[in-house]
Amino acid sequence: xxxxxxxxxxxxxxxxxxxxxxxxxxxxxxxxxxxxxxxxxxxxxxxxxxxxxxxxxxxxxxxxxxxxxxxxxxxxxxxxxxxxxxxxxxxxxxxxxxxxxxxxxxxxxxxxxxxxxxxxxxxxxxxxxxxxxxxxxxxxxxxxxxxxxxxxxxxxxxxxxxxxxxxxxxxxxxxxxxxxxxxxxxxxxxxxxxxxxxxxxxxxxxxxxxxxxxxxxxxxxxxxxxxxxxxxxxx
Ligand SMILES: *Cc1c(COP(=O)(O)O)cnc(C)c1O
Numbered sequence: 001x002x003x004x005x006x007x008x009x010x011x012x013x014x015x016x017x018x019x020x021x022x023x024x025x026x027x028x029x030x031x032x033x034x035x036x037x038x039x040x041x042x043x044x045x046x047x048x049x050x051x052x053x054x055x056x057x058x059x060x061x062x063x064x065x066x067x068x069x070x071x072x073x074x075x076x077x078x079x080x081x082x083x084x085x086x087x088x089x090x091x092x093x094x095x096x097x098x099x100x101x102x103x104x105x106x107x108x109x110x111x112x113x114x115x116x117x118x119x120x121x122x123x124x125x126x127x128x129x130x131x132x133x134x135x136x137x138x139x140x141x142x143x144x145x146x147x148x149x150x151x152x153x154x155x156x157x158x159x160x161x162x163x164x165x166x167x168x169x170x171x172x173x174x175x176x177x178x179x180x181x182x183x184x185x186x187x188x189x190x191x192x193x194x195x196x197x198x199x200x201x202x203x204x205x206x207x208x209x210x211x212x213x214x215x216x217x218x219x220x221x222x223x224x225x226x227x228x229x230x231x232x233x234x235x
Contacts, residue, residue, distance in 0.1 A: 033218030158195030
């Protein structure tokens with residue numbers, strides 16, 4: 001077994017163990033966050049059975065995708081979205097997790113081709129307010145969800161959150177529980193959703209305990225990332 005295959009197997013076991021420990025009955029999809037990893041590394045993970053990959057930077061992702069066209073990968077865009085990058089994101093990804101305003105959603109819907117299936121989107125929610133700039137506030141989320149549901153080439157699938165990086169399990173769970181409560185409130189309003197994208201390497205067990213259906217794990221699978229080289233043209 002390659003080391004990636006082994007790490008993947010260990011991670012799947014940790015996910016299964018967390019489900020068991022917290023009696024979580026939902027299906028949990030592993031999104032392998034491959035930012036800063038090479039196309040070769042992605043290919044090795046794919047060969048070991050991993051088919052869902054998450055990327056944060058548009059140009060880096062397009063370069064990798066070009067080298068992996070023979071692989072049946074579901075590409076998830078999970079990074080901040082600049083409005084001038086909506087077209088490549090809409091056309092080269094299957095999912096976008098980081099939609100937090102209507103204008104971006106409209107641009108994604110406009111740019112998605114009719115020949116493609118609808119783009120799956122999650123609304124990014126910010127439950128820790130001042131901690132981070134990204135994400136819609138819980139107060140705005142119902143209206144935003146209702147408006148996004150109207151867009152023709154998007155399918156609203158759920159919520160995504162990146163809570164503050166707390167270390168205590170109870171504190172982590174408390175944040176994820178708040179996300180889950182908003183998720184349930186949306187469903188109670190008649191908005192059909194099936195995806196709760198929450199949990200990263202340091203807190204995926206807490207997220208699973210609170211109902212995550214998709215965990216986004218990078219360093220916990222591939223090892224520590226090299227620092228990202230600053231560029232003058234960020235994407
Ligand atoms: C980088 C990143 C991850 C993965 O983080 P790890 O701590 O390496 O698992 C997950 N989600 C988002 C949005 C990210 O930017």
